[in-house]
Amino acid sequence: MPTTLEGLVSVAVTVALVMLSAMVHEVAHGFVAHLCGDDTAKEAGRLTLDPRAHLDPLGSVLLPLMMALLGGPVFAFARPVPYNPYRLRKPRRDELLVALAGPASNLLQALLGTAVFGALLAGGLGSAAYADGPAWWVLDGLLTYVYVNLVLCFFNLIPLPPLDGSKVILYFLKGPARQKYYELQNYSMAILLAALYVLPGLLRVDPLGAYLGATAGRLYAALIGAVL
Numbered sequence: 001m002p003t004t005l006e007g008l009v010s011v012a013v014t015v016a017l018v019m020l021s022a023m024v025h026e027v028a029h030g031f032v033a034h035l036c037g038d039d040t041a042k043e044a045g046r047l048t049l050d051p052r053a054h055l056d057p058l059g060s061v062l063l064p065l066m067m068a069l070l071g072g073p074v075f076a077f078a079r080p081v082p083y084n085p086y087r088l089r090k091p092r093r094d095e096l097l098v099a100l101a102g103p104a105s106n107l108l109q110a111l112l113g114t115a116v117f118g119a120l121l122a123g124g125l126g127s128a129a130y131a132d133g134p135a136w137w138v139l140d141g142l143l144t145y146v147y148v149n150l151v152l153c154f155f156n157l158i159p160l161p162p163l164d165g166s167k168v169i170l171y172f173l174k175g176p177a178r179q180k181y182y183e184l185q186n187y188s189m190a191i192l193l194a195a196l197y198v199l200p201g202l203l204r205v206d207p208l209g210a211y212l213g214a215t216a217g218r219l220y221a222a223l224i225g226a227v228l
Contacts, residue, residue, distance in 0.1 A: 010140075011068040017145045018064040021109055021152055022078040023054045028105035029098055030081035036094035038087035046081045054078040080162070092171065099167035106153035110223065113146040118227030146223060150216035158211075160188040 027049060030041025046053055055061065059077035088094035117139065120126065125135045159165040166185070173181050200206040 010144075011065070013137075013141055014068045014144050014148065015061070015064045017141065018068075018148045018152070019051070019055060019060050019078075021106060021145070021149050022060060023049055023051065024105050024109060025102040025152060025156070026054055026078045026081045028101040030083065032101035033081075033083040033088065033094070033098045036097060037089040038083050038085075038094075040084045040087065041081045044082055054081075095167055096171040099164045102164050103153040103156045106149040106156070110146045110149040110153070110219075113142050113149065114223045114227060117142040117146065117224070121227060143224065147216070147220050150220050151212055154212060154215040155208075158192075160192055161185050162188075 027047060030046050033040065034042050034047065041047055056077065056079045059079075063077075083098060085091045085095055088098075120135075120139060120142070126139060156163050157165040157168065159169040166188070170178065170181065195208045200209065
């Protein structure tokens with residue numbers, strides 16, 4: 001847990017970037033639904049980056065703050081953007097597109113952050129002359145922005161409600177397999193809580209951390225390695 005001023009500032013920056021990334025994630029869901037014929041989010045005033053329209057006190061502030069203070073992977077959720085599948089032009093296909101829009105927005109944000117980071121390095125901002133000044137905080141913030149977006153992307157692809165991956169996997173399931181998955185959904189929150197807290201805390205087994213390391217962690221290393 002950070003105790004220095006620098007550590008606390010780093011936590012605050014991380015939480016702010018996670019909140020921004022989560023808001024863009026939700027707006028992306030609503031925007032793709034709008035493109036597919038459903039204006040529910042637009043009518044509800046949710047196609048905006050105004051934080052007041054999206055932030056959830058628990059999921060957008062307290063959860064990422066606690067995770068940042070504990071030093072683990074940081075993710076968050078904003079208030080879900082509403083959509084009506086019955087207003088989509090092609091409901092089965094469009095529900096998949098709406099679900100994928102959130103993680104895709106996080107991946108695009110990570111790519112954008114990487115590009116800006118690389119451009120600043122190419123411009124000399126990473127030289128020794130800037131090592132201890134505001135430039136260091138800008139570069140460090142960009143690295144954090146890339147990483148938290150990759151974590152949000154892959155975390156939301158986990159195939160358990162209420163995460164986006166649950167709607168993605170439903171697209172590919174039919175018949176008995178789909179019914180079995182509906183039955184599993186009754187235990188999804190318990191499974192998530194166990195993976196987040198019970199297994200790492202009591203058994204020292206961290207499947208979620210291993211998954212994020214193998215996905216978000218490796219992609220982060222590849223992206224940043226490519227511009228260094």
